[in-house]
Amino acid sequence: MNIFQTVKENVTARQAAEQYGLKVNKNGMVCCPFHDDRHPSMKVDRGFCCFACGAKGDVITFVADFFHLAPLEAAKKLAEDFQIPVFTDNARKRNASKKKEKPKRTFYQTEKKFEEWERESIRILSDYLHLLEEWKIRYAPKTPEEEWKAEFIEACQQTEKINYYLDLLVFGELQDRIEFLLDSGKDVKRIEKRMEEYRRNNKE
Ligand SMILES: [Zn+2]
Incomplete structure (x- = not known):
């Protein structure tokens, strides 16, 4: 398993959104950080999808876009913040x-x-x-x-x-x-x- 698969198996976009300070309501909706959003238009679950601006992807895309990182850097950040061991097989x-x-x-x-x-x-x-x-x-x-x-x-x-x-x-x-x-x-x-x-x- 590579680092991307390992991270995706261990963290959902919802968990990442909460970890990085976004308020997720009980329906799994959150104000989209990728456009000027006043009412929650983004659904976060395993992945994320914004019904207003169309931003979507998995947890790695989410963190990459949120912190302006390359996907690999985003995966490493998630591994570190969620303490996921990412040694490959x-x-x-x-x-x-x-x-x-x-x-x-x-x-x-x-x-x-x-x-x-x-x-x-x-x-x-x-x-x-x-x-x-x-x-x-x-x-x-x-x-x-x-x-x-x-x-x-x-x-x-x-x-x-x-x-x-x-x-x-x-x-x-x-x-x-x-x-x-x-x-x-x-x-x-x-x-x-x-x-x-x-x-x-x-x-x-
Ligand atoms: Zn949006």
Whole structure:
């Protein structure tokens, strides 16, 4: 589990809103901090949604927007303020097996290799994000009855995750980026294949 998933499993947007001083009424409504709101127009639950200005997202988006932080910074702040241990499974495993390890030998031995991988991953993820934005428009259902196309669903489901990935790679600290490589390197490869497959089947 990565830091975003761990934090989201442990804190709701409602808890965060209360922690950071917003008054949540018993219906879970709160004055929206993202527009000039006099009567509570924002619903806070696991995530949040403002019926007046349309701001919405999960607990991490909420804290990121509230404190003007990048998502990773917001996740770290939440982990700290709510005392959530955010070691990833792999980090735990690596720590547990550290004692037995002989001279350290990782797959990406040199810094240069890591940098190359990083650049390549950022390229793939930006490319994919761009494609998802395109799909959201191209494959959007035109009538309420129309069945949703697979690409449209994929775009709705993946955008937030890919934004996190990119944010982590671009703004994250070295240790987090290395962990990302170990945890999600395969996912990036899968995304690359997915795009190739789509482009093969949809030659323009
Ligand atoms: Zn609002």
